[in-house]
Amino acid sequence: xxxxxxxxxxxxxxxxxxxxxxxxxxxxxxxxxxxxxxxxxxxxxxxxxxxxxxxxxxxxxxxxxxxxxxxxxxxxxxxxxxxxxxxxxxxxxxxxxxxxxxxxxxxxxxxxxxxxxxxxxxxxxxxxxxxxxxxxxxxxxxxxxxxxxxxxxxxxxxxxxxxxxxxxxxxxxxxxxxxxxxxxxxxxxxxxxxxxxxxxxxxxxxxxxxxxxxxxxxxxxxxxxxxxxxxxxxxxxxxxxxxxxxxxxxxxxxxxxxxxxxxxxxxxxxxxxxxxxxxxxxxxxxxxxxxxxxxxxxxxxxxxxxxxxxxxxxxxxxxxxxxxxxxxxxxxxxxxxxxxxxxx
Amino acid sequence: xxxxxxxxxxxxxxxxxxxxxxxxxxxxxxxxxxxxxxxxxxxxxxxxxxxxxxxxxxxxxxxxxxxxxxxxxxxxxxxxxxxxxxxxxxxxxxxxxxxxxxxxxxxxxxxxxxxxxxxxxxxxxxxxxxxxxxxxxxxxxxxxxxxxxxx
Numbered sequence: 053x054x055x056x057x058x059x060x061x062x063x064x065x066x067x068x069x070x071x072x073x074x075x076x077x078x079x080x081x082x083x084x085x086x087x088x089x090x091x092x093x094x095x096x097x098x099x100x101x102x103x104x105x106x107x108x109x110x111x112x113x114x115x116x117x118x119x120x121x122x123x124x125x126x127x128x129x130x131x132x133x134x135x136x137x138x139x140x141x142x143x144x145x146x147x148x149x150x151x152x153x154x155x156x157x158x159x160x161x162x163x164x165x166x167x168x169x170x171x172x173x174x175x176x177x178x179x180x181x182x183x184x185x186x187x188x189x190x191x192x193x194x195x196x197x198x199x200x201x202x203x204x205x206x207x208x209x210x211x212x213x214x215x216x217x218x219x220x221x222x223x224x225x226x227x228x229x230x231x232x233x234x235x236x237x238x239x240x241x242x243x244x245x246x247x248x249x250x251x252x253x254x255x256x257x258x259x260x261x262x263x264x265x266x267x268x269x270x271x272x273x274x275x276x277x278x279x280x281x282x283x284x285x286x287x288x289x290x291x292x293x294x295x296x297x298x299x300x301x302x303x304x305x306x307x308x309x310x311x312x313x314x315x316x317x318x319x320x321x322x323x324x325x326x327x328x329x330x331x332x333x334x335x336x337x338x339x340x341x342x343x344x345x346x347x348x349x350x351x352x353x354x355x356x357x358x359x360x361x362x363x364x365x366x367x368x369x370x371x372x373x374x375x376x377x378x379x380x381x382x383x384x385x386x387x388x389x390x391x392x393x394x395x396x
Numbered sequence: 397x398x399x400x401x402x403x404x405x406x407x408x409x410x411x412x413x414x415x416x417x418x419x420x421x422x423x424x425x426x427x428x429x430x431x432x433x434x435x436x437x438x439x440x441x442x443x444x445x446x447x448x449x450x451x452x453x454x455x456x457x458x459x460x461x462x463x464x465x466x467x468x469x470x471x472x473x474x475x476x477x478x479x480x481x482x483x484x485x486x487x488x489x490x491x492x493x494x495x496x497x498x499x500x501x502x503x504x505x506x507x508x509x510x511x512x513x514x515x516x517x518x519x520x521x522x523x524x525x526x527x528x529x530x531x532x533x534x535x536x537x538x539x540x541x542x543x544x545x546x547x
Contacts, residue, residue: 208479209479209542210542211518211541211542213506220425221424221425221426221458222425222426222427222476222477223425223426224479239498239501239502240498240501240502242502242504244458244504245425246426246448246458246482246520247504247505247506248504248505248506248518249501249504249506249507250504282508282509283509283510330510331494331497331498331501331507332498332501333501358509358511358516359486359508359509359511359516362508362509362516363508
């Protein structure tokens, strides 16, 4: 009888653990949309980007180094990879920066900068142009500025755009590309927390934009591209006004030159234009970097052209999208190097 | 002893699961109102809250302290809304020029792209009402923009 009770007791405990595990998995499903690791197919998840950036640096310690520029609102690291010769030293070289994924659902905007990092590292010593650029510049790539939002897009809501700030009123998220301080609160942004273009409670209210700000303030950036999708556009400041930027001819020339290089690969057209030609928007990365530091910089809206397929770009287009954008990125790095002794 | 352990374990797990559910105790902000008759919708409108979403059996409203008081005065029961309740439509909105386009953007819609003379955007029912009031015409492409296929 005693033996029978022990057997029953052990079975109860085992059953308890089984129920517990089931409940725990169930709650994970509620929060993440599915058990186990998030899966974005051939697109990179946050965990995969983390692993692969570190692998690039481990495999190429002379030219690649991974560091964090800060943490997201949910505490994820914002990884940056620096690619340069003598990578552990802070040399007096031109710096070019590439940002990806301010907006969670724009998955291709993670893979393009990541593949750029991969190409620069893997072709160093083989490709003469890449070798020269890596030797002469310090190239920083931050492929996922909004890891919390991206994770949520992968696990729960494919069309999620903002970060995952709990606004305290039942709504979540701040549009990181409306949260920069230059002309913050102007047209094309919203003060409504439920809006997808909610600008946040104050300029730089979000840890993600604070991290980008603090990082760029410490660097001598000469050029920057922030990748988004979609519409196939190359946008340059200003966004908050229809007035031309002081360096509008230069910005336009650079945008046109990049569009030409993109078109030359797969005959795909990206339209170069002032950002406000699309519509007025305030508080974005490019206006801030240009307005405060006078750095020529661009938003590239990647494939596709139209709402079908919109944000859900087929995986088969990851490689061609990267291939066509590679020469534009290399061109801008090269331009930055050539300008390194010129004050704009 | 083992039964106590089992009960204790289950209680801990239940508490852990409950803590992971989104919970909003305040009556302001995003709220869900279940309804079965059109009169309720009309009463909600009278309260002055913003009706973000109107589904066949529930409303998602956004209330501030003043309008939350109105809801209470009208004895309209609300509960916290979940993110899944916050359905948005995918719409094609016609515009004539850049000024009109900017008016659409400034409503706070989720702009996707410009295609010809239309904006493709994800919108709340509140936005559709505002668009209509301002004289815009639109076509709803999907009733639930997040759904794989519209029904």
